[in-house]
Amino acid sequence: MRFFASSLLSAALAAQASLATPLRSRSPYSVKETHIPPHGWEKLNRAAGDRYIQLEIALKQSNFAELERHLYEVSDPEHERYGQHLSADEVNELVKPTKKTSDLVHEWLYENGIEDLHYSAAKDWITIHVPVELAERLLDTEYHNYKHVDGNKVVARTTSWSLPRHLHNHIDAIQPTTSFFRAAANEETYFNAPAEVPESYKKPTDDVIARVCNVTSVTPECFANLYHTKGYKAKAGDKNTVGFNNFLGEVPIRPDAELFLKKYRPEAVESAKSFKAFSINGGPVQDGPLTANQSAEGTSKEANLDVQAIAGISWPVPIVSFSTAGEPPFNPDISTPDNSNEPYLVWVNWLLSQKKIPQVISTSYSDSEQTVPRSYADRVCKQFAQVGARGTTLFFSSGDRGVGGTDKCFSNDGKNSTRFLPGFPPTCPYVTAVGATMNFEPEESAYRAARTVNGTFRDLYASGAGFSNYFERPQWQKKVVDKYVKDLDGAYDGLYGKDGRAYPDLAGQGLYFAYFWNGTEGTISGTSASTPLVAGIFSLVNDALISQGKKPLGWLNPWLYSKGYKGLTDITKGFSYGCNVEGFPVTKGWDPVTGFGTPDFPKLVKLAGAKI
Numbered sequence: 001m002r003f004f005a006s007s008l009l010s011a012a013l014a015a016q017a018s019l020a021t022p023l024r025s026r027s028p029y030s031v032k033e034t035h036i037p038p039h040g041w042e043k044l045n046r047a048a049g050d051r052y053i054q055l056e057i058a059l060k061q062s063n064f065a066e067l068e069r070h071l072y073e074v075s076d077p078e079h080e081r082y083g084q085h086l087s088a089d090e091v092n093e094l095v096k097p098t099k100k101t102s103d104l105v106h107e108w109l110y111e112n113g114i115e116d117l118h119y120s121a122a123k124d125w126i127t128i129h130v131p132v133e134l135a136e137r138l139l140d141t142e143y144h145n146y147k148h149v150d151g152n153k154v155v156a157r158t159t160s161w162s163l164p165r166h167l168h169n170h171i172d173a174i175q176p177t178t179s180f181f182r183a184a185a186n187e188e189t190y191f192n193a194p195a196e197v198p199e200s201y202k203k204p205t206d207d208v209i210a211r212v213c214n215v216t217s218v219t220p221e222c223f224a225n226l227y228h229t230k231g232y233k234a235k236a237g238d239k240n241t242v243g244f245n246n247f248l249g250e251v252p253i254r255p256d257a258e259l260f261l262k263k264y265r266p267e268a269v270e271s272a273k274s275f276k277a278f279s280i281n282g283g284p285v286q287d288g289p290l291t292a293n294q295s296a297e298g299t300s301k302e303a304n305l306d307v308q309a310i311a312g313i314s315w316p317v318p319i320v321s322f323s324t325a326g327e328p329p330f331n332p333d334i335s336t337p338d339n340s341n342e343p344y345l346v347w348v349n350w351l352l353s354q355k356k357i358p359q360v361i362s363t364s365y366s367d368s369e370q371t372v373p374r375s376y377a378d379r380v381c382k383q384f385a386q387v388g389a390r391g392t393t394l395f396f397s398s399g400d401r402g403v404g405g406t407d408k409c410f411s412n413d414g415k416n417s418t419r420f421l422p423g424f425p426p427t428c429p430y431v432t433a434v435g436a437t438m439n440f441e442p443e444e445s446a447y448r449a450a451r452t453v454n455g456t457f458r459d460l461y462a463s464g465a466g467f468s469n470y471f472e473r474p475q476w477q478k479k480v481v482d483k484y485v486k487d488l489d490g491a492y493d494g495l496y497g498k499d500g501r502a503y504p505d506l507a508g509q510g511l512y513f514a515y516f517w518n519g520t521e522g523t524i525s526g527t528s529a530s531t532p533l534v535a536g537i538f539s540l541v542n543d544a545l546i547s548q549g550k551k552p553l554g555w556l557n558p559w560l561y562s563k564g565y566k567g568l569t570d571i572t573k574g575f576s577y578g579c580n581v582e583g584f585p586v587t588k589g590w591d592p593v594t595g596f597g598t599p600d601f602p603k604l605v606k607l608a609g610a611k612i
Contacts, residue, residue: 027164027165027166028164028165029140029162029163029164029165030162030163030165030168031160031161031162032161032162032163032168032171032174033160033161033173033177033178033373033375034159034160034178035159035160035178035179035180035373035412036159036412036413036414037146037157037159037180037412038180038368038370038371038410038412039408039410039411039412039416040148040149040150040408041146041147041148041149041180042146042147042148042149043144043145043146044144044145044146044147044154045144045145046142046143046144046145047132047143047144047145047156048132049131049132049133049136050131050132050133051131051132051156052129052130052131052132053129053130053131053132053135053143053156053176054127054128054129054176055127055128055129055130055135055174055175055176055177056125056126056127056173056174056175056176056345057105057125057126057127057128057171057173057174058124058125058171058172058173058174058375058376058379059097059101059102059105059123059124059125059126059170059171059172060097060098060101060169060170060171060172061094061095061096061097061122061124061172061382062094062095062096062097062098062101063094063095064094064095064382064385066094067091067094067095067385067386067389068385070086070094070389071385071388071389071430071555072558074086074389074391074554075388075554075555075556075557075558075559076558076559076562077558077559077562077563078562082551083391083550083551083552083554084551085389085390085391085551085552085554086389086390086391087390088121088352088353088354088355088390091122091352091386091389091390092121092122092352093122095122095124095382095386096122096123096124097123097124097170100170101170102123104166104167104170105126105167105170105171108164108167109126109128112134112137112138113134114128114130114134114138116128116129120349120352120353121349121352121353122352122386125345125349132156139158139161139162139163139174139177140161140162140163141158141160141161141162141177142158143156143157143158144156144157144158146180155176155180156176157176157177157178157179157180158177158178159178160178161174161177161178172375172378172379173373173375173376173378173379175345175373175376177373178373179371179372179373179376180371181367181371181372191400191448191461191524191525191526192301192524192525193448193461193525195216195217195512195523196216197215197216198215198438198439198447198448198511200439200444200573201215201439202439202441204440204441205441206441208225209222209225209226209440209441212225213225213226213440215438215439215440215511215512216512216523217512217514217523218509218511218512218513218514218523219264219312219514220264220265220312220313221264222440222509223312223313223509223533224313226440226509226598227313227508227537227598227599227600227601228600228601228602229313229537229540229601232540232544232601232612234314234315234316234317234540234543234547235543235547236317236542236543236546236547237318238318239546239547240317240318240359240539240542240543240546240547240552241317241318241319241320241358241359241360241539242310242314242317242318242319242320242358242359242360242361242362242535242536242539243319243320243321243322243357243358243360243361243362244306244307244310244319244320244321244322244361244362244363244364244532244535245306245322245324245347245361245362245363245364245365246283246284246302246303246306246321246322246323246324247324247343247347247365248302248365249284249299250284250299250300250302250303250323251277251283251284251285251286251299251300251303251323252275252277252300252303252304252306252307252321253286253289253290253300253303253304253517253518254272254273254286254287254288255272255288255289255519256289256290256300256304256308256515256516256517256518256519257271257272257304257307257308257311257516258272258273259516259519259521260272260304260308260311260312260514260515260516260521261308261311261312261315263521264312264514265311265312265315267315268311268312268315268316271311271315271316271318271319272307272311274318275307275311275318275319275320275321276318276319276320276321277320277321277323278320278321278322278323279323279325280322280323280324280325280346280347280350281324281325281343281346281350282325283322283323283324283325284323284325285321285323289518289519290518295518300517301517301524302364302528303321303323304515304516304517305364305513305515305524305528305529305532306362306364306528306532307319307321307532308513308515308516309513309515309529309532309533309536310362310532310533310535310536310539311536312536313533313536313537313540314536314537314539314540317536317539317540317543320358322347322351322361324343324346324347324350325343325346344380344425345380345383348380348383348384348387349383351387352383352386352387357387357390357392358392359391359392359393359539359542359546359552359553359554360392360393360395360535360538360539360542360552361387361392361393361394361395361535362395362531362532362534362535362536363394363395363396363397363425363531364397364526364527364528364529364531364532365396365397365528366396366397366398366399366423366424366425366426366464367423367424368404368421368422368423368424369421369422369423369424369427369468369469369470370411370412370421370469371424372424374470377424377427377428377470377471378470378471380425380428381425381428381429381430381431381471382430384425384428384430384431385430385555387430388430388554388555389554389555390554391551391552391554392552392554392555393432393535393538393542393552393553393554393555393556394430394431394432394555395431395432395433395434395531395532395534395535395538396425396426396428396431396432396433396434396531397426397433397434397464397526397527397528397530397531398423398426398433398434398435398436398463398464398465398503398504398527399423399426399464399527400436400461400462400463400464400525400526400527400528401421401460401461401462401464401578402447402460402462402463402464402465402575402576402577402578402579402583403420403421403462403465403466403495403496403576403577403578403579403581403583403584404419404420404421404466404578404579405421405460405578405579406450406460406578406579406580407580408421408579409421409578409579409580418495418579419495419496420466420467420492420495420496420578420579421466421579422466422467422468422469422496422497422500422503423464423466423503424470426464426503426504427466427468427470427471427500427501427503428471428501429471429474429501429557430555430557432505432506432556432557432560433464433503433504433505433595434504434505434506434507434508434527434530434531434534434535434595435463435464435465435504435506435507435510435527435530435593435594435595436463436507436508436509436510436511436525436526436527436529436530437463437507437508437509437510437511437530437571437594437598438509438510438511438512442571442572442573443509443569443571443598444571444572444573444574444586445462445463445507445571445573445574445575445576445586445593445594446461446462446463446510446511446525446527446530446574447460447461447462447463447574447575447577448460448461448462448511448525460577460578461525461526462575462576462577462578462583463504463507463510463527463574463576463593463594464503464504464527464576465503465504465576465583465584465592465593466496466502466503466576466584466592467496467497467498467499467500467501467502467503467592468497468500468501468502468503469497469500470500471500471501472499472500472501473499473500473501473502474501474557476557476558476561476562477501477502477557477561477590480561480589480590481502481590481592483589484502484587484589484590484591484592485498487587488584492581492583492584495579502592503592503595504527504592504593504594504595505556505557505560505561505595505596506534506560506565506568506594506595506596506597506598506599507530507534507571507593507594507595507597507598508530508531508533508534508537508598508599509529509530509533509598510525510526510527510528510529510530510533511525511529512524512525513525513529513533534599537599537601537604538553538556538599538604540601541553541601541604541605541608541610544605544608544610544611544612545605545608545609545610548610548611550608550609550610553608559608560596563607564604564607564608565590565596565597566603566607567599567600567603567604567605567606567607568595568596568597568598568599568600568603568604569597569598569599569600570588570589570596570597571586571591571593571594571597571598572586572587572588573586574586574593574594575593576592576593
């Protein structure tokens with residue numbers, strides 16, 4: 001889509017081209033944002049000026065407060081509008097920029113010779129592709145190449161950028177500028193280590209659970225019995241769908257899904273071939289087995305886990321796979337700062353451009369909140385709010401490094417102070433964050449101590465937990481979270497944001513999932529496992545609602561904190577670990593490790609207002 005200038009502006013552009021100099025801005029430039037690189041990033045040489053970079057420009061939304069009001073009303077089970085979700089057009093109308101904002105931003109871009117503009121559905125984001133040297137002039141900044149000590153990825157970034165003063169109130173964010181997302185290695189999006197019986201494991205006294213649940217290889221049969229979905233027959237057909245996201249070049253491998261379902265859900269095997277797969281921004285899709293290169297690189301372990309975890313619990317609910325190109329961040333080598341943005345924004349803006357979207361979507365990726373500039377995190381979070389207003393539940397994994405991993409808990413305050421490291425997007429209040437549990441009777445928070453594996457030190461695995469440093473505590477969780485913080489009695493004061501949005505909200509099994517990869521069965525762990533499992537269970541809750549003429553749950557959190565928590569089994573054992581401390585304790589009631597606990601399907605259906 002292209003914005004066409006008036007004849008007067010066209011004439012100005014022609015004059016500009018002849019002079020080869022940009023028109024003078026309306027007002028002097030001043031700094032819009034500064035963001036210190038997080039611990040571990042090394043500044044290298046200047047970025048090559050002739051290389052292209054993709055900039056995403058966030059225009060100020062006209063009436064997000066009104067969108068948020070609608071979101072709360074349609075998501076509050078006590079409100080008369082509960083379940084009356086908005087259409088795509090209604091959402092777009094509420095957040096589209098004002099004419100003044102749009103005109104001023106377009107004028108600025110045209111003055112700098114930029115005409116090829118691409119838009120989000122609500123025209124609240126503009127995407128441009130420009131040489132680095134033009135981006136530097138546009139933002140009055142300098143891009144340098146940066147490399148993280150733990151990898152070989154190199155990105156073009158700056159620590160500060162500016163705008164003409166008259167645009168400061170019309171542009172919320174521009175990226176990539178000051179963002180330092182990391183392209184996680186496969187081992188960092190899930191926990192992949194040989195299965196062993198946890199020291200705390202006790203054989204279940206329930207005969208059925210003891211028979212069908214193997215703690216070193218947990219299967220769909222175990223989940224169905226543990227969370228009481230066994231025997232439920234989905235009835236809503238294609239009126240109800242569940243989706244999942246693939247990033248970092250991941251793509252679900254259908255032949256592996258077929259092997260998994262043949263063994264564990266033979267009645268569902270056809271879904272391995274029939275689930276819909278969408279490519280976004282050139283993201284990969286494929287129908288055949290792994291290639292030799294994919295096998296050598298360990299590609300698609302995450303994607304296979306996601307589709308198999310969902311299909312194993314939610315069949316026959318139709319599944320949708322989204323594969324989005326781009327890595328947070330992406331750069332092929334030190335001399336080539338061509339850049340695809342972190343993929344959450346690309347994906348969510350594509351999603352919002354669709355008229356029909358799944359009622360539940362699972363995402364098993366996150367990064368440290370401090371790698372994301374606050375302005376950018378806020379705007380991406382608002383895009384998630386728009387999805388929620390349309391009636392979709394967004395589940396995000398809480399992470400696998402407890403409160404921040406081992407020997408990595410440094411803030412980017414310029415002093416490298418020790419701090420717990422919350423994750424984004426799970427800190428966004430408009431998503432539902434999922435932690436991980438292990439064992440069966442009782443379940444406890446997932447944990448495996450750090451150790452050396454095959455001569456290589458591997459970080460600990462602990463269910464992600466924490467409090468946002470960016471987002472304030474929402475009203476719907478204040479009561480339970482304020483009580484938890486008070487009961488800590490000062491423990492870890494100064495290491496976390498005591499007034500921030502706390503997460504996760506609930507949890508599910510996340511240790512040693514049975515799955516197939518490259519034709520072979522193995523096990524894999526993480527909140528990357530618990531998140532699609534929980535998403536699959538809630539897709540069955542929606543199935544019960546929709547098949548009985550009711551609306552899907554949509555944005556889950558107000559319902560979850562007001563009444564839905566009664567349909568979860570409280571977890572009372574464990575700690576969050578990380579940052580070389582024991583971390584937050586799991587307690588009775590809500591805690592920032594397992595949330596309110598794990599699903600009890602029949603109770604959730606009843607609380608949602610449906611019958612089984």
